[in-house]
Amino acid sequence: MFVTVENIEFIVEHHNVSDSFMGLILVPLVEKAAEHLTAVDEAWDNQMNFALAHILGATIQTALFNSSLVVIVGWGLDKAMNLNFESFNIIVLILAIIVVGNFLRDQRSNYLEGSLCILIYILIGMYSRIWECFMGLTFHNSDC
Numbered sequence: 001m002f003v004t005v006e007n008i009e010f011i012v013e014h015h016n017v018s019d020s021f022m023g024l025i026l027v028p029l030v031e032k033a034a035e036h037l038t039a040v041d042e043a044w045d046n047q048m049n050f051a052l053a054h055i056l057g058a059t060i061q062t063a064l065f066n067s068s069l070v071v072i073v074g075w076g077l078d079k080a081m082n083l084n085f086e087s088f089n090i091i092v093l094i095l096a097i098i099v100v101g102n103f104l105r106d107q108r109s110n111y112l113e114g115s116l117c118i119l120i121y122i123l124i125g126m127y128s129r130i131w132e133c134f135m136g137l138t139f140h141n142s143d144c
Contacts, residue, residue, distance in 0.1 A: 020128035025121075032058070048107050056100075088131045092124055 074081025
């Protein structure tokens with residue numbers, strides 16, 4: 001994981017990859033690849049409770065630990081690391097919670113729900129790029 005973290009800046013600057021795409025798409029896929037494969041295998045065997053425990057449990061634990069750790073480390077380093085999110089990030093978070101909650105209500109899965117989850121993931125990546133260009137947040141030589 002340390003090699004991945006050290007190469008993020010290099011990939012963003014030299015391979016024309018946006019910061020949002022790197023943070024929302026590539027890093028989570030690489031970081032949780034083994035858990036995703038395990039969850040897909042369990043869902044394939046129709047063991048939805050185990051699949052949900054692997055994905056949602058680890059994701060919630062990571063989010064809760066990392067958010068509090070960032071605030072504490074920022075406080076110790078005298079950097080402003082608060083939880084003041086932009087409206088786009090809040091909308092994406094709420095959309096993800098609503099979509100996952102609606103798919104998990106019946107504790108069953110099918111190909112349509114899986115493809116819709118992947119479609120939402122792709123849309124979040126596309127809209128993050130559009131939002132970055134709209135807000136002028138591109139820090140490297142990239143065409144919007």
